Amino acid sequence: MIEKELMFDVEKIRKDFPILHREVNGKPLIYFDNAATSQTPQQVIDCIVDYYSRYNANIHRGVHTLSQEATNAYEEARIKVQQHFNAAKPYEIIMTSGTTDSINLVANGFSAILTKGDEILVSALEHHSNIVPWQMLCEQTGAILKVIPMFESGQLDMETYTSLLNERTKLVFCNHVSNALGVINPIAFIIEKAHEVGAAVLIDGAQASPHIKADVQALDVDFYVTSAHKICGPTGVGVLYGKEEWLLKLPPYKGGGEMIDQVTFEKTTYAGLPHKFEAGTPNICGVIAFGAALDYMNNIGFETIAAYENELLHYATEKLLAVGDVTIYGTGKKVSVISFNIDNIHPYDIGTIVDKLGIAVRTGHHCAQPIMDFYKIPGTVRASFSFYNTKKEIDTFIEAIKKAKMMLS
Amino acid sequence: MTIQEIQNEIVDEFSMFDDWMQRYEYMIDLGKSLPLIDERLKKDENLIKGCQSKVWVHGEMNGDKLVFTADSDAIITKGIIAILIRAFSNQPPAAIIDANTDFIDEIGLKEHLSPTRANGLVSMIKQLKLYAIAYQTQLN
Numbered sequence: 001m002i003e004k005e006l007m008f009d010v011e012k013i014r015k016d017f018p019i020l021h022r023e024v025n026g027k028p029l030i031y032f033d034n035a036a037t038s039q040t041p042q043q044v045i046d047c048i049v050d051y052y053s054r055y056n057a058n059i060h061r062g063v064h065t066l067s068q069e070a071t072n073a074y075e076e077a078r079i080k081v082q083q084h085f086n087a088a089k090p091y092e093i094i095m096t097s098g099t100t101d102s103i104n105l106v107a108n109g110f111s112a113i114l115t116k117g118d119e120i121l122v123s124a125l126e127h128h129s130n131i132v133p134w135q136m137l138c139e140q141t142g143a144i145l146k147v148i149p150m151f152e153s154g155q156l157d158m159e160t161y162t163s164l165l166n167e168r169t170k171l172v173f174c175n176h177v178s179n180a181l182g183v184i185n186p187i188a189f190i191i192e193k194a195h196e197v198g199a200a201v202l203i204d205g206a207q208a209s210p211h212i213k214a215d216v217q218a219l220d221v222d223f224y225v226t227s228a229h230k231i232c233g234p235t236g237v238g239v240l241y242g243k244e245e246w247l248l249k250l251p252p253y254k255g256g257g258e259m260i261d262q263v264t265f266e267k268t269t270y271a272g273l274p275h276k277f278e279a280g281t282p283n284i285c286g287v288i289a290f291g292a293a294l295d296y297m298n299n300i301g302f303e304t305i306a307a308y309e310n311e312l313l314h315y316a317t318e319k320l321l322a323v324g325d326v327t328i329y330g331t332g333k334k335v336s337v338i339s340f341n342i343d344n345i346h347p348y349d350i351g352t353i354v355d356k357l358g359i360a361v362r363t364g365h366h367c368a369q370p371i372m373d374f375y376k377i378p379g380t381v382r383a384s385f386s387f388y389n390t391k392k393e394i395d396t397f398i399e400a401i402k403k404a405k406m407m408l409s
Numbered sequence: 410m411t412i413q414e415i416q417n418e419i420v421d422e423f424s425m426f427d428d429w430m431q432r433y434e435y436m437i438d439l440g441k442s443l444p445l446i447d448e449r450l451k452k453d454e455n456l457i458k459g460c461q462s463k464v465w466v467h468g469e470m471n472g473d474k475l476v477f478t479a480d481s482d483a484i485i486t487k488g489i490i491a492i493l494i495r496a497f498s499n500q501p502p503a504a505i506i507d508a509n510t511d512f513i514d515e516i517g518l519k520e521h522l523s524p525t526r527a528n529g530l531v532s533m534i535k536q537l538k539l540y541a542i543a544y545q546t547q548l549n
Contacts, residue, residue: 346486347461348461348483348486349484364461378461378462379461407430407437408484
């Protein structure tokens with residue numbers, strides 16, 4: 001344990017993040033809203049500045065040097081993403097504007113595949129971005145949306161899940177980690193069971209990616225999606241991993257430049273993968289910076305990150321429960337997220353007070369109203385820790401919670 | 410008292426506080442003392458959308474004055490409502506329509522006026538003014 005702590009020097013890491021040195025309301029910033037978006041290390045900021053200072057150009061079309069440099073950097077970033085998720089082919093990685101965009105791309109594609117009476121399963125733990133596109137898809141195709149229920153612990157009910165699967169099930173949709181609770185879902189089991197009935201599986205990795213390095217081949221998942229900004233990268237960039245066979249089957253999502261092969265007014269033939277799904281000028285700089293972010297994280301190592309974050313999670317959980325009158329939602333196997341309430345105090349009030357003390361947490365329903373309805377609560381306070389947070393920050397946070405509790409009780 | 414006089418009085422009260430904690434403690438106290446809205450008025454039509462906390466506002470005429478009652482499930486939001494009601498309730502609709510809200514800034518609650526702020530202070534003020542406009546139209 002001591003050895004691991006020595007290997008992981010959090011103070012050294014914090015120096016990489018300029019934002020962590022600013023003040024909020026006259027207090028040093030404590031950023032515990034990492035599940036909403038992660039902060040950006042200097043290495044990624046430098047990469048963005050370098051792109052616009054040295055080789056900003058449109059890609060895949062110009063023969064000039066700048067365009068070729070930008071194209072190379074963009075495609076190198078795709079390969080970094082491919083290697084990170086261990087995809088078999090670089091063109092199985094589609095760059096999108098984010099998780100929501102990736103999900104909509106797949107949902108749109110399935111509108112051409114689904115027929116009336118087909119079934120889609122979604123977990124009860126989903127973010128709104130994972131519910132709404134499927135509802136729209138069902139309205140469009142006459143397919144039926146069914147829900148994999150959850151237990152009080154925040155774990156999904158796998159027995160019911162298995163019983164819901166049948167030959168009409170065409171798609172199963174589940175997040176790897178719940179954004180509202182931080183619970184890690186048994187996706188390997190979910191994928192295996194879905195495949196037994198021939199259903200495709202889309203896993204939303206947005207909340208898992210900062211903590212867990214998913215191996216899409218080992219998981220045998222059909223689609224895996226995430227956003228760069230959850231993993232120290234920029235906003236407006238996301239990824240869709242899709243198995244080649246599926247990406248070939250799905251029709252293009254958006255029409256425009258880049259995604260075409262031949263265009264006449266009579267007929268257009270589409271470009272091959274991945275360009276078929278990357279219409280228009282992509283977020284070139286963002287994608288390159290995403291590559292830099294993955295380099296940064298992999299350089300520290302996901303095992304090291306997970307071990308340290310787990311230590312923070314346990315430390316904070318213990319201290320928080322000691323405050324008293326605290327309910328934590330979601331137990332069992334979790335990433336470093338604590339979703340909680342204090343008896344008879346609205347989460348919004350707690351968020352307001354701790355913000356005055358320089359601490360950023362998320363309050364509200366976390367875009368997962370069905371989960372809040374399940375627990376019959378208006379929302380929760382969610383503190384989510386990253387590898388650049390410290391136990392000292394958690395101590396300050398606990399003091400802030402005690403103060404808020406005192407003021408609001 | 411006119412709305413402006415009440416607002417000046419609120420600004421005076423808040424000027425006694427040295428720091429944000431005292432201001433918030435006062436608001437929390439105001440929130441606790443806010444007269445409860447009639448339960449039957451806590452219906453969806455009176456709910457202000459877009460707030461993290463639930464906010465119900467109801468307005469009705471009492472003679473030539475418009476009277477507001479409101480509630481929230483969050484105490485700080487309730488405190489803010491209490492301040493707004495004190496300033497705007499029991500006033501002629503025309504005066505409510507014309508009233509400015511600069512005092513919010515002066516009592517150090519400007520941050521709650523930001524459109525990104527999910528407590529919906531902006532929506533609350535808008536709702537009070539909409540009631541005033543509606544009743545004023547009836548009076549005309």
